[in-house]
Amino acid sequence: MRAFIFPGQGSQKVGMGTDLAAASTHARELFEEVDDALGQRLFQLMREGPADELMLTENAQPAIMALSMAVLRVLEKEGGVKLADVAGCVAGHSLGEYSALCSAEAIPLAETARLLKLRGQAMQRAVPVGEGAMAALLGADVAKAEDLAEAAEADGEICTVANDNDPGQVVISGHKAAIERAVAMVKDDKDRWGIKRGVPLPVSAPFHCPLMRPAAEEMEKALTETVIVAPSAPLYANVTAEAVSDPALIRSLLVDQVTGRVRWRESVLAMHADGADHFVEIGGKVVGPMVGRIVADAEVMSVQGMDDIEALIKSI
Structure with missing residues (x-):
């Protein structure tokens, strides 16, 4: 069984997505869709920087998600591979959980981008810089x-x-x-x-601790107004390390996730125990190496560019 996994904050860097967009009109179109949803030239910031602006939580979070979704768009449109047909489960590290839900069609792309923009802003507002x-x-x-x-x-x-x-x-x-x-x-x-x-x-802020309570309250309000449907593959949630498909429970866990512990090690062990032996990281090379240190016999692949996408297609 294949688990599709998604990176969290820290995987952003100036130039991200540039080669993929140059190679694929489908990737460019996705980046444009995210820009339109946010009313922001996010992809220009991803391509050109400045780095300190890209590093801002409110920019880094939707940028990382956008790259992951661009990879999947190319995989589907040019490789004929749809995640729903090949993924036994999905999971993401912190903000990557939103990418995972978007990939499994539980939350639309534009809504995911807006939620992550708000999430980043809310997390920064929750605690004064330096505290x-x-x-x-x-x-x-x-x-x-x-x-x-x-x-x-x-x-x-x-x-x-x-x-x-x-x-x-x-x-x-x-x-x-x-x-x-x-x-x-x-x-x-x-x-x-x-x-x-x-x-x-x-x-810039102390994520995943009780100090993030104000951010959790903002996200609770936003998520209450968000339509979430059952994902095409079960999500292994950060805060429980268990599979979940019920939209109401997913919404609640996304709120808990703001202040709660990211139980990534336990999530990987749970996916593996439930049959996942191939882990595919989409849009980064961060959580994949963690999987290798957690489950020694797992096959791990990181997919970021066209060569990676072609290698994934051949392996399926």
Whole structure:
């Protein structure tokens, strides 16, 4: 069974989608559709930058989704391969969950773009710049990360596990001072915590922690007004690591996802246990390598350009 998986924030870079658009009118048309939905020249920003503007959450989120959907559009229109016919399930890392739902025809493209634009804006508004932070804990499992996060909390400040990415990488999120304490604690006593290193992440807000509650409330309102239908393939949800197809439950989980933990490692294990042995990352090369570290015997393919699309077609 094939699982189609979608990257989250951090996979954006200036030039993204340029080669694909040059090679395919179908890709260009999709980028234009996203631009029209947002009333913004997003694809120009993707092609040309500046990098600091593309890095803004409100731009990076729809840009990453647009590239994933452009790859699928080319796969379908030029390769004759429709995701609904070849995917046993879908999943996405954080914002990639929206890409996954769009790919499975649960949410239309234009609506997905608008939701992600709002999501990015709401996340940035939720916490003033400089008050929150995130850090990757390398060589950590969830239990070690939870112990460290609890020890780093003080004076009511939040430090919590945000992403359980793979067996050797967990991300923590919360107040900047608490995250800085956690990183310092690892540096000062690696043996005690059993964690190799804490690396501050270049993010503008502390995602997937209780500080994002205002953003969750904004997304709840927007999602209440969004028509969601059953996806063509089950979605393995970030916050439960379980398959879901019911639109009402999907809507609720998307709200929970804003403040909740991204249980990516568990999601991959669940997909694999349910029969997924081929994982296809669409539009990036981020979550695919994580899969390889989670399930050693899985076949993993990353699809970003025309050569990748042709290789995928041959493998199906």
